[in-house]
Amino acid sequence: MTADVTLQRAIKIPFMRRYDPSALVMFGIVFSLSLLIIAFPIIIFWLSFRVGRPIDPAATYSFAHYIKVFSDPFAFKVLLNTLGFSLTTLVVSLSFGLPCAWLVERTNLPGKPILYTLMTIGLLLPGFATAMGWLFLMHPRIGLVNAVLKSLLGLDFPVFNITSIIGMGWVEGLSLAPVAFIMTAAVFRAMDPSLEESAEMSGAPFHTIARRVTLPLAWPGILAAGIYIFTIGFAAFDVPAIIGWSNRIFTFSTYMVTQLSPDDGLPQYGPATALSTFVIALAGGLSWWYGRLQTRAHRYQVVTGKGYRPRLLELGKYKLWAWLFLAAYFLLSKLIPLLIVIWASLLPYFQPPSAEAIAMMTLKHFNSLPWGLVLEGLKNTTILVFLTPTVTLICAIAFSWVVLRSKLPGRSLFDFVAFLPHAIPNIVFGIGVLLFALYVMRGVAPIFGTIWILLIVFVVGRLSYATRMTNSTMIQIHKDLEESAQMSGASTGTVIRRVVAPLLGPTLIYAWLWIALITFRELTLAVILTTRDNMTLPVVVWSLWVASGFGQAAALTLILLVMMIPIVCLYWWVARKMSFGANR
Amino acid sequence: MIDVKDLSLTYHSSGRQTHLAVDKVSFSVQKGQVYTLLGPSGCGKTTTLRCVAGLEKPDAGEILIDGSPVSSSVTNSWVPPSQRAIGMVFQSYAIWPHMSVFENVAFPLRYGPFKVSSADIQTRVTRALSQVQLDHLKDRPAPHLSGGQQQRLALARAFVMEPKVLLLDEPLSNLDAKLREEMRVELRQLIKSIGMTAIFVTHEQIEALTLSDVIAVMNNGKIVQEGTPLDIYQRPTNPFVANFIGQSNLLNGDVVEATAGQRAIRVKTPLGTLACEATQEVAAGAKVVVSIRPEHVEIEKSAENQGNALQGTLASTSFIGNAMDCALRVDGQILKVLMHAERTPPIGSPVTVYVSNRHCLAMRA
Ligand SMILES: Nc1ncnc2c1ncn2[C@@H]1O[C@H](COP(=O)(O)OP(=O)(O)O)[C@@H](O)[C@H]1O
Ligand SMILES: [Mg+2]
Numbered sequence: 001m002t003a004d005v006t007l008q009r010a011i012k013i014p015f016m017r018r019y020d021p022s023a024l025v026m027f028g029i030v031f032s033l034s035l036l037i038i039a040f041p042i043i044i045f046w047l048s049f050r051v052g053r054p055i056d057p058a059a060t061y062s063f064a065h066y067i068k069v070f071s072d073p074f075a076f077k078v079l080l081n082t083l084g085f086s087l088t089t090l091v092v093s094l095s096f097g098l099p100c101a102w103l104v105e106r107t108n109l110p111g112k113p114i115l116y117t118l119m120t121i122g123l124l125l126p127g128f129a130t131a132m133g134w135l136f137l138m139h140p141r142i143g144l145v146n147a148v149l150k151s152l153l154g155l156d157f158p159v160f161n162i163t164s165i166i167g168m169g170w171v172e173g174l175s176l177a178p179v180a181f182i183m184t185a186a187v188f189r190a191m192d193p194s195l196e197e198s199a200e201m202s203g204a205p206f207h208t209i210a211r212r213v214t215l216p217l218a219w220p221g222i223l224a225a226g227i228y229i230f231t232i233g234f235a236a237f238d239v240p241a242i243i244g245w246s247n248r249i250f251t252f253s254t255y256m257v258t259q260l261s262p263d264d265g266l267p268q269y270g271p272a273t274a275l276s277t278f279v280i281a282l283a284g285g286l287s288w289w290y291g292r293l294q295t296r297a298h299r300y301q302v303v304t305g306k307g308y309r310p311r312l313l314e315l316g317k318y319k320l321w322a323w324l325f326l327a328a329y330f331l332l333s334k335l336i337p338l339l340i341v342i343w344a345s346l347l348p349y350f351q352p353p354s355a356e357a358i359a360m361m362t363l364k365h366f367n368s369l370p371w372g373l374v375l376e377g378l379k380n381t382t383i384l385v386f387l388t389p390t391v392t393l394i395c396a397i398a399f400s401w402v403v404l405r406s407k408l409p410g411r412s413l414f415d416f417v418a419f420l421p422h423a424i425p426n427i428v429f430g431i432g433v434l435l436f437a438l439y440v441m442r443g444v445a446p447i448f449g450t451i452w453i454l455l456i457v458f459v460v461g462r463l464s465y466a467t468r469m470t471n472s473t474m475i476q477i478h479k480d481l482e483e484s485a486q487m488s489g490a491s492t493g494t495v496i497r498r499v500v501a502p503l504l505g506p507t508l509i510y511a512w513l514w515i516a517l518i519t520f521r522e523l524t525l526a527v528i529l530t531t532r533d534n535m536t537l538p539v540v541v542w543s544l545w546v547a548s549g550f551g552q553a554a555a556l557t558l559i560l561l562v563m564m565i566p567i568v569c570l571y572w573w574v575a576r577k578m579s580f581g582a583n584r
Numbered sequence: 585m586i587d588v589k590d591l592s593l594t595y596h597s598s599g600r601q602t603h604l605a606v607d608k609v610s611f612s613v614q615k616g617q618v619y620t621l622l623g624p625s626g627c628g629k630t631t632t633l634r635c636v637a638g639l640e641k642p643d644a645g646e647i648l649i650d651g652s653p654v655s656s657s658v659t660n661s662w663v664p665p666s667q668r669a670i671g672m673v674f675q676s677y678a679i680w681p682h683m684s685v686f687e688n689v690a691f692p693l694r695y696g697p698f699k700v701s702s703a704d705i706q707t708r709v710t711r712a713l714s715q716v717q718l719d720h721l722k723d724r725p726a727p728h729l730s731g732g733q734q735q736r737l738a739l740a741r742a743f744v745m746e747p748k749v750l751l752l753d754e755p756l757s758n759l760d761a762k763l764r765e766e767m768r769v770e771l772r773q774l775i776k777s778i779g780m781t782a783i784f785v786t787h788e789q790i791e792a793l794t795l796s797d798v799i800a801v802m803n804n805g806k807i808v809q810e811g812t813p814l815d816i817y818q819r820p821t822n823p824f825v826a827n828f829i830g831q832s833n834l835l836n837g838d839v840v841e842a843t844a845g846q847r848a849i850r851v852k853t854p855l856g857t858l859a860c861e862a863t864q865e866v867a868a869g870a871k872v873v874v875s876i877r878p879e880h881v882e883i884e885k886s887a888e889n890q891g892n893a894l895q896g897t898l899a900s901t902s903f904i905g906n907a908m909d910c911a912l913r914v915d916g917q918i919l920k921v922l923m924h925a926e927r928t929p930p931i932g933s934p935v936t937v938y939v940s941n942r943h944c945l946a947m948r949a
Binding site: 192194195197198199200201202203204205208212213216217 | 665
């Protein structure tokens with residue numbers, strides 16, 4: 001009895017002495033970043049009730065902002081717009097992404113690796129680029145398609161109007177179809193194919209199997225993908241900004257920007273924070289549902305662990321149709337909008353192709369770009385493209401290590417915190433960081449208007465993705481590999497550097513490149529937080545666009561895309577190396 | 585009932601790698617028989633079964649069910665799996681988790697090739713469920729079943745549409761040891777009581793021996809021997825079979841004496857010259873393998889076994905419950921012998937053992 005007691009006492013080593021310095025550094029990173037992540041929504045919540053100047057001691061608390069926002073018919077209209085926009089996005093992206101996923105995972109469609117590559121790389125094309133393309137195509141007045149149809153059919157009204165909720169949802173949906181594809185392909189891949197085969201042995205025809213077995217089983221996964229896409233659509237900025245802004249059709253994100261930097265008067269933080277709080281609650285509800293669906297989806301997955309490979313449906317003569325469908329998607333979502341952007345950048349003012357138009361072609365827009373601003377933006381973007389993925393991945397390794405490997409009580413809470421930026425729309429975090437910089441950091445470190453504030457918000461925004469990557473790889477690395485290094489006397493830092501990091505290596509390179517590319521084209525978060533002094537390249541594009549320099553904006557977009565090409569090639573090469581042997 | 589002729593299938597996995605999974609396999613199953621494909625993991629049993637089901641397309645060969653070809657590289661005919669009217673139990677059971685027990689079993693009747701009225705569906709599903717003793721669970725969501733219940737549900741679903749043939753792919757391998765033992769006997773009774781023709785796939789010899797009317801032993805994509813369980817066990821014609829089914833001492837040897845038309849031969853082995861029985865026609869000088877099962881080695885001399893007497897010393901013993909597993913050193917060679925625990929002499933003592941001629945089986949190497 002007494003022996004037991006002393007033994008128990010002996011095991012209770014104080015926290016600080018149980019871990020070596022590098023472990024403590026990792027705890028430090030995780031604690032402070034978690035505090036920051038939680039602080040942002042809390043600040044928003046706090047300020048949404050604060051009436052008067054927030055730092056003024058005389059300010060009081062009330063529901064005034066909420067009442068103001070929800071009784072404002074314009075704000076209500078914005079909410080309705082946003083709902084319609086995200087629903088259209090959802091429908092469009094699933095109607096392209098889901099069939100693609102099924103074709104790749106369940107049929108003998110040729111050329112699957114190319115399709116995967118195109119889909120992934122397609123995700124990198126910035127939304128503002130395709131939005132510009134579609135605006136030039138289907139603007140009710142200047143749109144190329146409308147102009148051609150008008151002259152062909154002798155109409156006096158436009159056939160298509162892209163400057164509408166449905167039109168914007170269509171464009172956003174096309175650019176999010178790869179997300180729908182990647183998520184639903186994973187669902188099909190995880191499903192036990194013998195569930196379908198046994199239905200086939202029962203004599204059921206193909207469409208019955210699809211309706212009664214495949215879809216019901218894939219449903220939780222598809223719905224989860226749908227919720228995720230809906231959330232992205234809800235907070236999307238690029239497309240509503242490029243297409244809707246000048247036509248005064250606002251959705252949540254663009255409305256937020258008008259509140260935070262109105263053309264006239266002071267920033268309206270009150271209504272912005274009240275609406276953000278509402279969106280946080282909505283996002284919370286959706287992620288709770290998402291989580292429940294995910295657990296249900298996992299229940300349906302292959303459990304036998306046998307290397308099942310599903311038998312692939314012979315497409316036969318439908319092969320051609322399948323490829324036509326895919327080709328139509330790529331034409332609509334990538335190629336045509338891009339060609340139009342190129343066309344627009346080469347004309348003094350936008351007009352449909354004709355002999356005269358070709359005669360007018362000029363490099364004027366490229367030459368007249370505000371190069372001083374562009375080079376400043378390029379400098380800032382370059383710094384962020386290198387720093388963001390590096391810092392994010394260091395933090396992600398620390399998070400994964402604490403969650404999966406340390407014995408810290410309550411460590412799974414940190415996993416939840418790392419998931420928050422995925423669940424809550426990024427733009428809300430942007431607002432949180434903005435308020436944090438203005439009201440908390442002001443006296444301590446004036447980061448507002450510097451690229452460091454962008455670095456913070458970019459790191460927070462990408463943390464969910466990065467920790468998902470490091471978590472799943474670290475789970476696969478057997479603990480023994482680390483423990484044997486520990487037993488040979490290595491410190492935690494050495495174990496991470498010499499054992500974990502090399503094993504994580506390929507994943508880290510892959511994730512680094514992806515985050516770098518996403519950072520390069522990030523517009524939403526940057527727009528909220530930039531001033532004259534910390535503009536990034538996409539923000540320069542945006543400022544040209546709002547100043548009605550459409551040709552210049554198109555020209556700079558092209559320059560930006562060309563600069564992305566080398567990193568995309570590198571990314572593609574790494575992705576191919578990684579999937580080598582994974583048979584895909 | 586089922587005729588498989590010269591079936592071959594090659595898998596083309598990643599890149600240029602190919603794997604001949606089934607190599608010119610032929611067999612036929614009579615009506616009402618339980619026919620078993622037995623072999624080590626990866627020998628091509630599942631692939632053969634999936635060809636019969638129509639879930640894989642063979643590269644060559646012919647499959648006939650009830651005399652009509654369902655897959656033939658000769659006439660290039662092909663019947664899709666949904667039209668073959670075959671019931672199949674998958675290794676994972678493939679119970680649809682989004683349906684109830686009743687709905688799972690009703691599925692083949694509801695959506696299968698034969699139209700069944702809903703009243704009929706009710707009675708037939710109920711009957712099938714009571715045959716597998718699951719009638720009291722019919723409204724339960726299918727995931728809420730134990731392993732054994734899921735296995736019986738998969739079985740009921742497979743035979744509810746009264747298919748001509750039942751295919752079972754390692755149906756017992758997902759059960760725990762105790763349940764597996766019970767289900768072995770129960771499964772055979774069930775199949776027999778429904779009166780169905782079945783092809784059963786397993787890598788467990790004990791399952792094959794208990795369940796089957798005929799066993800085909802497979803290795804490397806080929807059938808190496810076919811016969812009744814007793815035949816396969818007692819008269820292996822192939823060293824692989826002798827060693828895979830039960831245990832065997834395998835001795836390489838040369839035939840020193842053989843008479844045409846006679847089974848009895850003499851073989852020179854490392855243990856000396858033995859009087860053996862040939863499983864195939866062999867001539868003097870031929871290379872053979874002699875198989876002696878440990879339980880056929882006796883320590884008491886009798887009229888039958890006095891022909892082959894071997895002298896050695898007891899090298900080691902291990903007690904395995906119902907017997908003593910012994911290793912006897914004979915001329916520097918180890919001979920495995922099963923002895924009665926109480927009659928085992930101490931280690932190191934000289935022992936003389938006897939094996940009757942008919943238990944020394946000589947087969948072509
Ligand atoms: N879809 C597949 N692609 C490539 N090779 C396969 C596939 N399925 C099975 N094989 C290979 O074919 C061989 C036979 O497999 P299988 O018939 O499943 O063996 P088993 O006798 O264990 O049921 C194995 O070596 C296996 O690795
Ligand atoms: Mg198998």
